[in-house]
Amino acid sequence: MSENGDESDVGLTLNNPADRDNEAANSFPKDFGYGVYDCDPGQDSSGALLGGSEVKPRIMLMGLRRSGKSSIQKVVFHKMSPNETLFLESTNKVVKEDIANSSFVQFHIWDFPGQIDFFDPAFDSDTIFGGCGALIFVIDAQDDYMEALERLHTTVTRAYKVNPRINFDVFIHKVDGLQEDYKMETQRDIHQRANDDLQDSSFDHVHLSFHLTSIYDHSIFEAFSKVVQKLIPQLPTLENLLNIFISNSLIEKAFLFDVVSKIYIATDSSPVDMQSYELCCDMIDVVIDVSCIYGLTSGDDISPAFDHHSQATIRLNNGTVLHLREVNRFLALVCILRDDAMEKQGMIDFNFAMFRAGIQKVFDVRKRRSAAVFRTDSGRELKHPQESP
Numbered sequence: 202m203s204e205n206g207d208e209s210d211v212g213l214t215l216n217n218p219a220d221r222d223n224e225a226a227n228s229f230p231k232d233f234g235y236g237v238y239d240c241d242p243g244q245d246s247s248g249a250l251l252g253g254s255e256v257k258p259r260i261m262l263m264g265l266r267r268s269g270k271s272s273i274q275k276v277v278f279h280k281m282s283p284n285e286t287l288f289l290e291s292t293n294k295v296v297k298e299d300i301a302n303s304s305f306v307q308f309h310i311w312d313f314p315g316q317i318d319f320f321d322p323a324f325d326s327d328t329i330f331g332g333c334g335a336l337i338f339v340i341d342a343q344d345d346y347m348e349a350l351e352r353l354h355t356t357v358t359r360a361y362k363v364n365p366r367i368n369f370d371v372f373i374h375k376v377d378g379l380q381e382d383y384k385m386e387t388q389r390d391i392h393q394r395a396n397d398d399l400q401d402s403s404f405d406h407v408h409l410s411f412h413l414t415s416i417y418d419h420s421i422f423e424a425f426s427k428v429v430q431k432l433i434p435q436l437p438t439l440e441n442l443l444n445i446f447i448s449n450s451l452i453e454k455a456f457l458f459d460v461v462s463k464i465y466i467a468t469d470s471s472p473v474d475m476q477s478y479e480l481c482c483d484m485i486d487v488v489i490d491v492s493c494i495y496g497l498t499s500g501d502d503i504s505p506a507f508d509h510h511s512q513a514t515i516r517l518n519n520g521t522v523l524h525l526r527e528v529n530r531f532l533a534l535v536c537i538l539r540d541d542a543m544e545k546q547g548m549i550d551f552n553f554a555m556f557r558a559g560i561q562k563v564f565d566v567r568k569r570r571s572a573a574v575f576r577t578d579s580g581r582e583l584k585h586p587q588e589s590p
């Protein structure tokens with residue numbers, strides 16, 4: 202458990218790119234709760250703000266049939282093995298899921314069926330796109346993608362008209378089946394065509410981010426991390442803290458991980474290479490697995506595998522060291538450093554304590570702010586969440 206036991210209602214604020222959502226938007230401020238909510242929504246003032254399910258950000262998964270949407274969700278958030286996705290049935294209706302399985306990363310994810318018809322009167326674009334933080338469009342790179350590009354164009358233009366603040370991310374998916382050079386060529390081609398289509402219809406100011414993904418490696422976790430990070434307004438602060446920490450501790454790279462999902466919510470500003478990310482993900486798996494096997498005392502089945510004592514160091518035979526520390530009960534800091542830097546363990550420990558305190562302060566600011574002032578859609582500030590707008 203946490204040192205001060207105070208992290209249960211820490212939270213990062215998510216900028217709400219969607220101001221015109223459902224009824225909840227009228228009674229809640231324009232930002233989303235992001236973090237851990239132990240309190241029962243509605244019972245506690247901060248709980249009412251943060252814990253209400255409607256205020257979590259919404260990420261939508263769209264794309265043609267069999268492009269891999271449900272597989273992505275199952276692999277990233279349900280630990281389904283990629284091979285098992287072969288047996289997934291086609292989605293026939295919108296599947297709304299609350300990603301809150303004791304994880305720091307909390308949002309709703311909506312998996313849309315591939316055959317969705319935007320012109321069906323039952324498809325309420327205002328409600329669907331209005332409350333959306335990020336829209337992920339999945340394109341099957343192993344298939345002919347012309348129809349997918351058309352659908353991408355329709356989806357993006359329609360969504361943008363309703364809510365220009367949505368972040369659009371295109372997953373060029375199933376790239377495990379492509380040769381390395383063909384992967385890049387496919388990405389270039391899809392990028393070019395998608396942007397040309399937008400330009401032709403005067404939507405050239407809409408920004409699309411492209412990611413090469415596969416559920417058979419870590420690329421899907423990396424891409425999802427980027428999607429989630431764009432929804433965290435405190436990201437620059439977290440990055441800054443990480444930069445200060447690594448530059449003063451002789452550390453080469455550091456990731457702040459959500460342990461349950463293995464999504465990294467922030468890293469320092471040096472470039473991320475896939476191998477480092479994979480190593481860090483594997484380290485988390487090792488720590489959790491070893492803790493589960495040896496960490497629990499007999500008869501103790503409630504104590505978590507990841508807690509305040511969680512800490513691990515793995516030395517690789519190439520002189521690289523992986524070092525993991527618990528930040529709070531949902532977040533871990535995983536660092537990559539050279540063997541000789543570990544000699545200054547005392548300095549790392551001290552700097553880590555400062556870093557941890559800094560992170561806690563970021564959460565505390567959010568906590569204080571949400572307890573003090575709430576803003577209505579019209580911009581009016583309320584002193585208490587129960588006060589009517």
Ligand SMILES: Nc1nc2c(ncn2[C@@H]2O[C@H](COP(=O)(O)OP(=O)(O)OP(=O)(O)O)[C@@H](O)[C@H]2O)c(=O)[nH]1
Binds near residue numbers: 268271289291376
């Ligand atoms: N090779 C490969 N196959 C994948 C990948 N992701 C998903 N698949 C396969 O693609 C097929 C379709 O996946 P689904 O997740 O059901 O696709 P969907 O987009 O949810 O389909 P609908 O529900 O019909 O809209 C399954 O057989 C998956 O195993 C991937 O990264 N690589």
